[in-house]
Structure formats: C-alpha cells, structure tokens
Amino acid sequence: MSQGSSPTRETSRTDNDGNDADDDNDSALGSDQYSTASITSSTYHYRQLGGRSYPNFRDVDHWEPVDEKQQESFDIRHHIYLMQNNQKLFNAPVQPRCVLDVGTGTGIWALDVADTFPWAEVIGIDLAPIQPPWVPPNCRFEVDDANMNWTFGDGRFNLVHIRDLVGSIRDDEKLYAHAFCSLEPGGWIEHTESFMIIFSDNNSIPEDCVYHDWNRLFDEAGEKTGKSFHLAERIESSMKTAGFRVLGSRKKKVPIGTWPKDPTLNEVGLWNQHRWMEGLDGYGRWLLKYVWSLSDVDIELFFTRTRKALRDKRIHAYELYTTVWAQKPGPGGQ
Numbered sequence: 480m481s482q483g484s485s486p487t488r489e490t491s492r493t494d495n496d497g498n499d500a501d502d503d504n505d506s507a508l509g510s511d512q513y514s515t516a517s518i519t520s521s522t523y524h525y526r527q528l529g530g531r532s533y534p535n536f537r538d539v540d541h542w543e544p545v546d547e548k549q550q551e552s553f554d555i556r557h558h559i560y561l562m563q564n565n566q567k568l569f570n571a572p573v574q575p576r577c578v579l580d581v582g583t584g585t586g587i588w589a590l591d592v593a594d595t596f597p598w599a600e601v602i603g604i605d606l607a608p609i610q611p612p613w614v615p616p617n618c619r620f621e622v623d624d625a626n627m628n629w630t631f632g633d634g635r636f637n638l639v640h641i642r643d644l645v646g647s648i649r650d651d652e653k654l655y656a657h658a659f660c661s662l663e664p665g666g667w668i669e670h671t672e673s674f675m676i677i678f679s680d681n682n683s684i685p686e687d688c689v690y691h692d693w694n695r696l697f698d699e700a701g702e703k704t705g706k707s708f709h710l711a712e713r714i715e716s717s718m719k720t721a722g723f724r725v726l727g728s729r730k731k732k733v734p735i736g737t738w739p740k741d742p743t744l745n746e747v748g749l750w751n752q753h754r755w756m757e758g759l760d761g762y763g764r765w766l767l768k769y770v771w772s773l774s775d776v777d778i779e780l781f782f783t784r785t786r787k788a789l790r791d792k793r794i795h796a797y798e799l800y801t802t803v804w805a806q807k808p809g810p811g812g813q
C-alpha cells in the first residue's frame with residue numbers, strides 16, 4: 480500500500496468553543512466545528528474489512544477502501560474523465576493560481592494540474608494519506624475532512640475542484656458554502672459526479688439483473704449513513720443556494736462494456752468495465768455488510784452475479800456523469 484505522503488501540518492487546533500480539536504473523544508460525525516486535525520499515527524493504520532483498507536481519520540466511517548486495489552479504480556476513472564473531456568482537466572474558464580482539490584484520492588488530478596500549471600499552488604485534501612511522496616514543488620497534500628469547517632482562510636483559492644465524492648458528504652450546501660468563502664471573488668468551483676444509477680436506453684437490463692440491486696443499495700446506503708449517493712442531482716441547485724452563479728454544465732454517458740459502436744465510447748466502455756471488475760469488491764463490501772447486513776457468503780454471491788452482468792454482451796448498460804462549473808460573483812466575475 481502506498482502510504483507515503485508526508486503530513487504537512489501537525490497543528491493542534493481548537494474549535495469555535497475553544498476546545499482541543501485533537502481530543503480523541505471528539506466525534507467527527509457529531510461535531511463539525513473544525514477542519515484539519517493533526518495526523519495521528521492511527522491515520523496510517525487503516526480500518527480493515529474483508530482484507531481491504533478503509534480510511535481511519537478521526538471517527539469518520541467511510542464506505543470505500545483506499546488501498547492500492549481501489550486506487551487503481553480511482554485512477555481509471557480519471558483516465559475515462561480525460562478521454563471524455565478532450566484531455567482537459569477542468570472546464571471552468573480560469574487560469575489556475577491557487578487550487579484546492581477536495582477528496583483528492585491518489586492526487587492524480589491535483590498532480591496533473593500542478594504539472595500543467597507550474598505557476599499555480601495546488602493543495603489536495605483527503606481523509607487518507609494515500610498520495611505519492613514525491614510531488615512537484617507546487618503541489619501538496621493534507622489529511623482533512625471536507626465535512627468539517629474549512630480553515631484555509633477566506634478568498635484564498637481561485638479554483639475549487641470536487642470529483643467522485645458520493646456517499647462522502649453530509650451536507651452539500653454546507654460544502655459549497657465553505658468553498659464559496661474560501662474562493663476569491665470571481666473564483667470558480669467545478670464538481671463532477673455520477674448519478675449512481677445504472678441505465679440502459681434499450682431496456683436491455685433484465686428485471687432480475689443485479690444492476691437494479693446496486694441502484695437500490697446506493698439509495699438505501701445514502702439514507703442510512705446520512706451521506707447521499709445522489710449528489711449529482713443537486714449540484715446546480717445547491718451551488719446556487721451557496722451563492723454561486725452556475726455558468727456551465729455537461730453530462731456524459733459512460734458505458735459499461737464494449738457494446739457501443741462508436742470507437743471512443745467503445746474504449747471508454749472497456750475501461751469502465753475493467754474499473755467495475757477491479758473496483759467491485761470495494762464498491763460493495765462495506766455497503767452490503769452494514770447497509771444490507773449480508774453474510775460474507777451472500778456478499779460473494781452478489782459479486783459473482785455482478786461479474787456475470789458485467790460480462791453479458793446483451794446488456795447495454797451505462798452510467799451518467801455530470802460536471803457543473805460555477806463562479807463566485809464579485810470583481811473579475813462574469
């Protein structure tokens with residue numbers, strides 16, 4: 480497992496009431512008074528379930544592992560995203576100066592931005608210190624929980640980037656409100672998410688197909704954990720509530736499998752099928768155990784049914800992703 484990134488901040492913080500934010504009795508779920516906490520050694524001792532490693536930052540119980548196997552699926556998603564976005568890292572019409580990547584994962588997007596715009600300062604935050612140790616001088620990573628209050632300072636960034644955080648955000652309006660404050664007037668936010676529904680346009684998903692179970696699992700997981708898997712539907716309205724001007728959006732179908740005739744979509748479908756095959760255990764294990772209370776045997780059977788569906792050429796399934804970019808009003812704003 481790559482656990483290499485060095486902690487860049489080891490600060491002892493106090494919350495708004497003056498309490499020690501590093502007190503182990505504090506509950507990250509019950510209190511959101513402060514943001515970055517010090518990286519204790521426990522942060523590097525990942526929670527274990529079924530041989531998989533999950534983030535262990537304070538008491539945040541995250542549903543998806545962050546071990547090397549799952550990191551591969553994060554990075555495949557990045558590759559797919561670039562393939563479908565003409566290799567552009569973002570759509571907002573901004574010259575990056577100071578950039579925040581929220582829930583950075585392996586840091587693949589942040590590192591690409593830092594390499595492409597060497598004059599920009601790029602910061603990636605994540606619950607897990609899984610980013611590589613060797614990074615360009617203009618990029619750094621911090622362990623942080625985006626659901627807590629942000630402590631970066633007002634007006635610091637001119638681009639905040641968020642991607643693939645389903646099941647991770649307790650209050651999306653609050654997340655955008657934090658982003659709004661931390662952006663300079665005229666600064667941009669861009670957010671990409673999956674709708675977390677497996678679709679088909681030609682009714683090729685049989686009624687008893689496991690894909691319907693996945694759709695239901697994600698719905699119920701959000702309700703049970705209080706962290707929705709349906710962020711995509713709300714991005715525009717929640718950004719507007721936070722005060723942003725939504726100035727662009729696009730939706731992309733991401734096929735599962737090689738059924739599309741279009742060569743680019745066919746290649747995307749192949750990558751996405753591979754991502755599902757590799758990521759499957761990580762997407763489902765925690766949710767099936769804690770949301771549906773399935774036994775280990777039933778979990779394996781669920782995965783077997785899923786692999787069968789993923790290989791079934793008669794099923795023309797796809798996922799739908801949305802990207803929305805918006806601007807904080809003010810000088811320099813449109």
Ligand SMILES: C[S@@+](CC[C@H](N)C(=O)[O-])C[C@H]1O[C@@H](n2cnc3c(N)ncnc32)[C@H](O)[C@@H]1O
Nearest residue numbers: 582583584605606607623624625626642643647
């Ligand atoms: C699916 S990965 C996406 C990584 C990256 N955004 C990308 O698109 O390549 C989700 C990441 O979000 C992190 N994460 C989940 N909840 C978080 C939170 N509340 N604050 C910060 N990071 C979080 C996870 O640890 C994981 O690395």
